[in-house]
Every structure is written in C-alpha cells, then in structure tokens.
Amino acid sequence: MEKHMKKIIFGLWLLLGVQAAMAQTPEVALFRLDQVRLSPSPFLNAQQVDMTYMKAMEVDRLLAPYMLEAGVDWAADRYPNWENTGLDGHIGGHYLSALAMMYASTGDAEMKRRMDYMVEQLAMAQAKNGNGYVGGIPGGMAMWEEIGQGEIDAGGFSLNQKWVPLYNIHKIYAGLRDAYLIGGNAQAKEVLLDLTDWFYELTKGLTDEQFQQMLVSEHGGLNEVFADVAAITGEAKYLELAKKMSHEWLLEPLEEQEDKLTGMHANTQIPKVIGFQRVAQEGDLAEWQEAADFFWHTVVENRTVAIGGNSVREHFHPEDDFSPMVSSNQGPETCNTYNMLRLSEQLFMSNPQAEYVDFFERGLYNHILSSQHPEKGGFVYFTPMRPEHYRVYSQPQQGFWCCVGSGLENHAKYGEFIYAHSEEELYINLFIPSELNWEEKGMVLTQTNNFPEEPQSVFTFEMDKARKMPVKLRYPSWVAEGALQVSVNGRPFEVNASPSSYITINRKWKDGDRLEVKLPMEMQWEQLPDGSDWGAFVYGPIVLAAMEGSDDMPGLFADDSRMGHVASGRMIPLSETPVLLAEGTRPADLAVPSSHPLQFELAAVDARENSFTLRPFYQVHDARYQIYWPVSKPDQVAARRKAIGAKDEVMLALERATVDQVATGEQQPESDHFFKGQHTLSGNTDGYFWRSTSDWFSYELKNPNGEGKKLRLVFPARVEGNPFEILINGALFQEVVLKDQEGVSQEVDYVLPEALQDEEKLVVEFRAKEGQSTERIYDVRLMK
Incomplete structure (x- = not known):
C-alpha cells in the first residue's frame, strides 16, 4: 500500500499514469499540472480560449444523458449531434477531465465549481441506479445485462446494437479518475471505484473468449483506466480486469514486432496500446512494454505526416502509398494525435529518451495547437493534407464530435510535459514559457523566451537553499550536431551530446542562477x-x-x-x-x-x-x-x-455525381448514416473496406431535392453467388445474385422507381436469405 501511495504523491494522474517504471529503467514522473503555470505565448492564449469555450457549455445539458438514463427528473435537454444520436454522454466524460485539468492548470474557481457539481450529480445518478453503474448510453442498463449474461454481438463500432458503448463509458471512467487524481475531488474516487466494481461484477462470469469477442467493438482505453484503479487501490483484481480488457488481436502481432496496422481504424488502436503500456507499468510486463514501443515507432516513423498526425478517413492506409493523404478531404484526426502524445508520455516515463519528446513537440505545435481556433474557439476533427483545402471548427452548442471531447482536454494541459523529474533529476523537455514550482526541492524555475520566433530560451532558478542537482536539458533532433549552445551564468557549458538526447548539467544550483540555451533552426x-x-x-x-x-x-x-x-x-x-x-x-x-x-x-x-x-x-x-x-x-x-491529376479527376467526377454515400466498414461514414444491423461482419481486403451479414444491416441515405436517381453498389470482382435482398424504406427493392467479373471490383447500378426518387430519406437495407451471407459490399452510393 505504501508503494501505491508513493506513486500517487509522486505524480500519478491522467495520461501520465503511475510512475511505476519498468524494471531496470529510471523512475521518471511528470509534474502535477498545478505545479506548472504558463506564461504569455500561443499556448497560454489557447488555454484561455479553451476555458472560454468550456464556460459557454451548459453543464446540465452535458449531464442530461446520465441523469435521464438513471430516471432522475432533469429539466435540461441533451445536446444535439452525437450527444443525442447514440453516443450520448461521451462529451460529458471528456468535459469532466478537462475541468480537472483546467482547474489544476489555472486555479480558476469556476472550473472547480463545475467539476465538483458534475461529480455530485453523477453520484446522485449512480445512487439512483443502485448497482454502481452510471452512464449516458440510451437503453444502456438492458444492454449491459445482456453482456453480463454472455449475449454479445460485437462489431467494430457497435455492441449489441449500441454505438460503441464501451468507448462511451471509458470517457466517464477517465473523467472520474482525472477529477480525483488531477482535480483533487475525493468523491470522484468513490464514484470511480463503485463504477469499476459494477463492471467487475458484471463481467466476472465471462470467459476469456467472451472478453475478446466483446473487445472487437471499439472500447477506448478501458484497460488503462482499470490499471489506474489497480494503482489507486493496490488491489490485484483490477489489474487482472485490465489484462482481460486488453485486445489480443492487436497485442499479439505487436509482441511479435509485426506491423499489421494497414486498414485498421487508427484511434481504436492507439488507446488500446496506451492501456498495454499502463498494464506493463503496473504488472512489470516487459513484452507488453516492447509491444507498445514497437507500435509507437511504427506509427511515428512509417505512418505519420509532418504535423505529427496520421491516418486518412480515420484509418491507417498502406505505409508505402500516401496518395490518399494528399487526395482526401479527411486527413489526420485530432484524436489520433491526442492519444499518440499520451502514449509518448507513458513511454517516456518508463524509458526517458528524447525521441519521444521530439515527436511530442512536433505534434503539439503543428497539430494540437493548430486544432483550435485561436480567437473564436472551436475544435478541428480532420486536418486535410490535400493542397488548397481547409478545416472545420466546432461550435459550443452544436458540434459534439470525439475531437471536441479530446480538444477540450488538449488545450487545458499544456503544462504537463514541459518538465519531468526523477527523485533527484530535473528534465527540461519543451521550450514553452512557464514557471515550475518544485516544492519538494524548494525550487521555482522560470522559463522565458519568445520561441519559436527567437530560437533560444532562458531558465532562472529561485532556490530556498543551494542544492546539487542534475539538470537534463533536451538537445532537440532539429538542432544540428555541434550547433547547440548552452551557458550557465554567462559562462559557456561544454555540450557533449548529440541531437535527440539530453545534456546533463550537474552542479550545485543557487538562487539567481541563469541557464541559457540557443537553438539554431534550419x-x-x-x-x-x-x-x-x-x-x-x-x-x-x-x-x-x-x-x-x-x-x-x-x-x-x-x-x-x-x-x-x-x-x-x-x-x-x-x-x-x-x-x-x-x-x-x-x-x-x-x-x-x-x-x-x-x-x-x-x-x-x-x-x-x-x-x-x-x-x-x-x-x-x-x-x-x-x-x-x-x-x-x-x-x-x-x-x-x-500524373497527379489523373486519379483525382475520376474521384472528383464521382463526387460531383453523388448525392449521398456510405463507405462501408468505416466507422464515421457508417455512424453518420445511422448504421443498424445484426450478425454483421466488416473488414479490409486488398485495400477495400467492406461489410456483409448473415442477417441484415441498413443505412439511412439523404436525398435532398429528389436528386437521387439510382443506387450504385460496389462488390468484389470474385463473389460467393449467394442470393440476398435489398429493401428501401421497408419494401423489397431488388433480389440480387451476382457472378464473378474481371478486375478487383464490380459496380452495379440500380435505377430507383419514381416514387422513391421523391423521398428525402432512403433507408437501404441488405438482408440475407436462407442464412447465407450476403456478398461483401464495398460502397453504397446514391447517384444523380
């Protein structure tokens, strides 16, 4: 128990996880957010803009999904968009995390008031439910009962016909954890532990196979949270739960140092790997640590663009073909970088190497900082790399995407990775104007600069007494060999390090000491x-x-x-x-x-x-x-x-002829078209995403102004030949039997009868016959 208390005091919070480092590696922790204050810079501006956005949001509306699901009489309505179409409550969890972070980062009383109020109301909903559960998933109680009885129907972004409920509930777990560990709210700990016990009891009768079946559905970082609960309580059962909630389908190839990421939904995988790392830290599992590190290197070195982001249309594309990156209007997703930076922090704490900070810095300046409007607020989902395109920003009362949730957090925690420490060493990672208060050492460190406009930074020490301490100053990868200049109190310090490493300055630091670094940029x-x-x-x-x-x-x-x-x-x-x-x-x-x-x-x-x-x-x-x-x-x-325009012209011509379209097997396109179904399969074969079913599935297509005249479906060239049916708005539209064709795919157009052409909404359903699977469907498109 003493070991775990030491970890909490030493900086166990949020994304950093407990500092329990792997065996034979230095124990490194990040400072608490309340120990670091930002000074004027674009980061301080972004923090303030974020807080203004947070204050414009209505807490009672964010709480509404939880209260209404618990049967509490609640006056406020749910927010629109994703918050009332199946993912109800996920922003509330992110918002609770952001409140804790913003309160710790700024000391703002309104942030604390809102955080405490949210925890109180969530505790009320939990008490009303009576079993430890609290969640905003519509009809969630009945669904969880099915899961507990072993009735599991999991797809990539559905579980028992609900939209990623495990992913959803992860957000409130994380919010409660952060309210306790970062915000200092003791009641949040009790709600968190009761919620964890509820899930433990719910799933304790499931077999390992049933756990893995459940984990086919996107589940965020539940394994990470349960490892955190194990650290908080010291109870081994929660670490075992964290291991059970770790998806072997992804973990096993990573343990073998195999990159099988092509075609995977990127932000489904990254939180799993953060969880692998946290379980490795708590359970001393070197092979899981190595798997997480292999994933990080694979994504950073082979699948990441200049801004630090990755993926197109939310998925990892082939690492040897980045043409989709420059052609798509759905480039890197902000959530991906949010989670890759969290993974970088975790890996750094177990193995404090500068390469993790080099990547973190690239993603922080160029993707995260750019993902919020600097004056009006609002968060970006996709950052297209397509030349001459643009980004879209959310509004506080309307857009409730996943990247709004992570965005609320991103700009509330800029102080978290500027500095780090072991028991005796101070790490200086980032060149962001700030003040660090290391109370245990009686030290206040002030960093002053106008970086990156001026490539230098000055650190001033305020010490209650002279103290010998190694200061490890990062030598960034982007400064040339031999170009870094360091001085202490105006005297040059010999730099005996190379780019992407640390310079160690081990001396007795006195009050008023001044450390200066010059960082020539090329x-x-x-x-x-x-x-x-x-x-x-x-x-x-x-x-x-x-x-x-x-x-x-x-x-x-x-x-x-x-x-x-x-x-x-x-x-x-x-x-x-x-x-x-x-x-x-x-x-x-x-x-x-x-x-x-x-x-x-x-x-x-x-x-x-x-x-x-x-x-x-x-x-x-x-x-x-x-x-x-x-x-x-x-x-x-x-x-x-x-050469660069040939393929693009075909794509643009198709887009001009399209009224509405669903990229089957891809999460957001399917969710945005209200996917429903039973006993369905999805995957990626030869670069094509697809969906099939042995029962049925459907999408809702929009047909404004009656423009839609035909339905175009894309199938594999080689097919099974099984008969299946297509229904539109509940009526039989086509009976389909396909034959093999040449090539890699085949397109089939079905003309809509005039009566359907006038409908503004078309629910297109694919239904299997005689228990035989439908063909794999690559694309569903309503054409002019």
Missing part, C-alpha cells in the same frame, strides 16, 4: 514517408504552410449535422496544385527568409500565382492552405500535373 524538406515526390517545409520543429484564399468554405464553423465535421466545400483539382520547380536545387533552398520572423517566400513555383508566403501552420486559420508540395523538374511540369 529549413528542412520533409518528404512523405512513402518516399514520393511530395514534401513539406519544416523550420526547426515548426511546419510551414501557405494560405491560399478563403473562397467556398461552407461549414467553416459547423452546424449540428452528422457530417458537419467534414470540410465539404469544393476540392481544388490536384492537377491545379502549385508545383515546386527544382533542378539541381534542394527544395529546402526554395524557401527564402522574409523580414518577418518565421515567414518565408517561396521561389520557383509553377502556379496561378507568382509567389507564396510560408508561415507556421498553427497561425493559419479561416483559410485554404497548402502544407505538402509536389516537386518537378521545369521541363516535366505538364507530365507531373497529369
């Missing part, structure tokens, strides 16, 4: 990971982008529609993309410094305009932009444009 040209002739300009750790106008950006601030998080405005054809002209010149040399800090003028561009100005991407808002640029020799521009 321009780098960073190609896409597949080695194709597309690249981004990166200056030091800062990704640069060009602003390219603000025409035709519908939904810039999204409404509450199910697809409102997607930037659906016109996609500029890739054949019109500005091309860099480079022959005998490094692309990096085409960016010429201007008179403004961190701004560069692009030379030698074949485009509609004569010049482009590059600036930090986190400063680009309310505009179309370009991060990635194709490169060509001057005499090959026409051929280059033709």
Whole structure:
C-alpha cells in the first residue's frame, strides 16, 4: 500500500499514469499540472480560449444523458449531434477531465465549481441506479445485462446494437479518475471505484473468449483506466480486469514486432496500446512494454505526416502509398494525435529518451495547437493534407464530435510535459514559457523566451537553499550536431551530446542562477514517408504552410449535422496544385527568409500565382492552405500535373455525381448514416473496406431535392453467388445474385422507381436469405 501511495504523491494522474517504471529503467514522473503555470505565448492564449469555450457549455445539458438514463427528473435537454444520436454522454466524460485539468492548470474557481457539481450529480445518478453503474448510453442498463449474461454481438463500432458503448463509458471512467487524481475531488474516487466494481461484477462470469469477442467493438482505453484503479487501490483484481480488457488481436502481432496496422481504424488502436503500456507499468510486463514501443515507432516513423498526425478517413492506409493523404478531404484526426502524445508520455516515463519528446513537440505545435481556433474557439476533427483545402471548427452548442471531447482536454494541459523529474533529476523537455514550482526541492524555475520566433530560451532558478542537482536539458533532433549552445551564468557549458538526447548539467544550483540555451533552426524538406515526390517545409520543429484564399468554405464553423465535421466545400483539382520547380536545387533552398520572423517566400513555383508566403501552420486559420508540395523538374511540369491529376479527376467526377454515400466498414461514414444491423461482419481486403451479414444491416441515405436517381453498389470482382435482398424504406427493392467479373471490383447500378426518387430519406437495407451471407459490399452510393 505504501508503494501505491508513493506513486500517487509522486505524480500519478491522467495520461501520465503511475510512475511505476519498468524494471531496470529510471523512475521518471511528470509534474502535477498545478505545479506548472504558463506564461504569455500561443499556448497560454489557447488555454484561455479553451476555458472560454468550456464556460459557454451548459453543464446540465452535458449531464442530461446520465441523469435521464438513471430516471432522475432533469429539466435540461441533451445536446444535439452525437450527444443525442447514440453516443450520448461521451462529451460529458471528456468535459469532466478537462475541468480537472483546467482547474489544476489555472486555479480558476469556476472550473472547480463545475467539476465538483458534475461529480455530485453523477453520484446522485449512480445512487439512483443502485448497482454502481452510471452512464449516458440510451437503453444502456438492458444492454449491459445482456453482456453480463454472455449475449454479445460485437462489431467494430457497435455492441449489441449500441454505438460503441464501451468507448462511451471509458470517457466517464477517465473523467472520474482525472477529477480525483488531477482535480483533487475525493468523491470522484468513490464514484470511480463503485463504477469499476459494477463492471467487475458484471463481467466476472465471462470467459476469456467472451472478453475478446466483446473487445472487437471499439472500447477506448478501458484497460488503462482499470490499471489506474489497480494503482489507486493496490488491489490485484483490477489489474487482472485490465489484462482481460486488453485486445489480443492487436497485442499479439505487436509482441511479435509485426506491423499489421494497414486498414485498421487508427484511434481504436492507439488507446488500446496506451492501456498495454499502463498494464506493463503496473504488472512489470516487459513484452507488453516492447509491444507498445514497437507500435509507437511504427506509427511515428512509417505512418505519420509532418504535423505529427496520421491516418486518412480515420484509418491507417498502406505505409508505402500516401496518395490518399494528399487526395482526401479527411486527413489526420485530432484524436489520433491526442492519444499518440499520451502514449509518448507513458513511454517516456518508463524509458526517458528524447525521441519521444521530439515527436511530442512536433505534434503539439503543428497539430494540437493548430486544432483550435485561436480567437473564436472551436475544435478541428480532420486536418486535410490535400493542397488548397481547409478545416472545420466546432461550435459550443452544436458540434459534439470525439475531437471536441479530446480538444477540450488538449488545450487545458499544456503544462504537463514541459518538465519531468526523477527523485533527484530535473528534465527540461519543451521550450514553452512557464514557471515550475518544485516544492519538494524548494525550487521555482522560470522559463522565458519568445520561441519559436527567437530560437533560444532562458531558465532562472529561485532556490530556498543551494542544492546539487542534475539538470537534463533536451538537445532537440532539429538542432544540428555541434550547433547547440548552452551557458550557465554567462559562462559557456561544454555540450557533449548529440541531437535527440539530453545534456546533463550537474552542479550545485543557487538562487539567481541563469541557464541559457540557443537553438539554431534550419529549413528542412520533409518528404512523405512513402518516399514520393511530395514534401513539406519544416523550420526547426515548426511546419510551414501557405494560405491560399478563403473562397467556398461552407461549414467553416459547423452546424449540428452528422457530417458537419467534414470540410465539404469544393476540392481544388490536384492537377491545379502549385508545383515546386527544382533542378539541381534542394527544395529546402526554395524557401527564402522574409523580414518577418518565421515567414518565408517561396521561389520557383509553377502556379496561378507568382509567389507564396510560408508561415507556421498553427497561425493559419479561416483559410485554404497548402502544407505538402509536389516537386518537378521545369521541363516535366505538364507530365507531373497529369500524373497527379489523373486519379483525382475520376474521384472528383464521382463526387460531383453523388448525392449521398456510405463507405462501408468505416466507422464515421457508417455512424453518420445511422448504421443498424445484426450478425454483421466488416473488414479490409486488398485495400477495400467492406461489410456483409448473415442477417441484415441498413443505412439511412439523404436525398435532398429528389436528386437521387439510382443506387450504385460496389462488390468484389470474385463473389460467393449467394442470393440476398435489398429493401428501401421497408419494401423489397431488388433480389440480387451476382457472378464473378474481371478486375478487383464490380459496380452495379440500380435505377430507383419514381416514387422513391421523391423521398428525402432512403433507408437501404441488405438482408440475407436462407442464412447465407450476403456478398461483401464495398460502397453504397446514391447517384444523380
């Protein structure tokens, strides 16, 4: 018990997890958020904008799903969007975490008041339920009873016909944990433990096979939370529950150092791996630690773009083909980077290497900081890498996507990874203006800078008494070998380290000591990971982008529609993309410094305009932009444009002819079209997502203005030949029997009768016959 109390005091909170480091590795922890205060910088501004957004949200509406499910008389209505269409309550959990983080980061009394109020009301709902359960899932009590009895029907984003209920309930577990460990709310601990005991009792009769069947459905980081509960209580049963809630389908290939991520839903997997790491920390499982580290390296090195994000349309695409990344309007998802940064922190605590911080810094400046509007607030779901496209921002009363939930947290916890410590050592990780109060050492450290505009930082020590202490200062990967300069009290300090490592300054620090570091930055040209002739300009750790106008950006601030998080405005054809002209010149040399800090003028561009100005991407808002640029020799521009535009023109023509479309087997497209079904399967084969069923499944397609004239379905070229039926709005539409065709897929168009063409909503249902599976369906599209 003493061991666990020490961990909690030493910094067990949220994303950091307990500092229980792996055997034979240093014990490193992060400081509590209330020990670090931000100073003026873009990060402090983002924190304040986030708090304003949080105060605009109505706590009672966020609580409504929990209270109404418990049968509590509650006046407030649920929020719209994802909060009243099946994922009810998930934002409430994120919001509780964000309140705890923001209160710890700022000391703001309103944040504490709201946090305490939420915990009180959740405790009331839990007491009304009478069994320890509290959740906002519509009809959740009956569903959980089915699960407890072993009746499990799991799909990738459904469980017993509910929209990812395990993922949903993970958010309130995490919120309660954070309210206790970060916000200091003791009642949250009691609600958390009662909720954990409820789940433990519910599932204790399930076999290991039934657990794994249940985990087919997206379940967030429940294994992480249960490992945290084990650390809080010291009870082994919760660690065993955490192990049972760890998905072997993902874990086993990672233990074998095998990358089988292509086609997987990215943000389903990353929280699982955070959980593997937490279980490794608590259970001293070296093989799970290695699996998590292998995953991190695989994603960071092979599947990540310049801003630190990954995935297209929420899924990992082939690591040797990043063409979807530059063609899709659904680029890296903010939630993915939120979780990859959390994983980086966890791995750092077990093995404090600078490479984890290098990646963290890249993602923090270029994806997380850029994902919130710096003046109006609002959070970004997808950040397209498609040239000349744009992002969409949420509004506090309308958009309730997953990235709103993680976004509320992102900008409330910027102080968490600037510094770290062991029992005796201080780690300086990030160059963000801030003040650290290390009470145990009688030390206040103030970091002052105008980074990245000025590539240096100064650290001033206030000590209650002189103390000998190793200070480990990060040598960033982006500073050249031998270029880093360090001085202590104006005297040069010999740097005997290399990029992506730490310099150790071991001396007796006195009150008033001054540590200064100069961080020369260079321009780098960073190609896409597949080695194709597309690249981004990166200056030091800062990704640069060009602003390219603000025409035709519908939904810039999204409404509450199910697809409102997607930037659906016109996609500029890739054949019109500005091309860099480079022959005998490094692309990096085409960016010429201007008179403004961190701004560069692009030379030698074949485009509609004569010049482009590059600036930090986190400063680009309310505009179309370009991060990635194709490169060509001057005499090959026409051929280059033709090559990058050929496939794109086909896609754009198809989009223009489409009224509504469902990418089957992909989570958000299916959820946004109100997927329902029983005994269905989904997967990815040869790069195609698909869904089939031995019973039935359906989608709801929109047909505004009666534009839809035919239904186009895409199937594999090689089929089973089993008969199945298509129903529309409950009536038989087609009986289907397919034959093999040449190629990799086959398209079939079915003309809608005139009566259906006038319907504004078409519920398309696929129904198996005689217990035989339907064909695998790749795509469902309503065409003009």
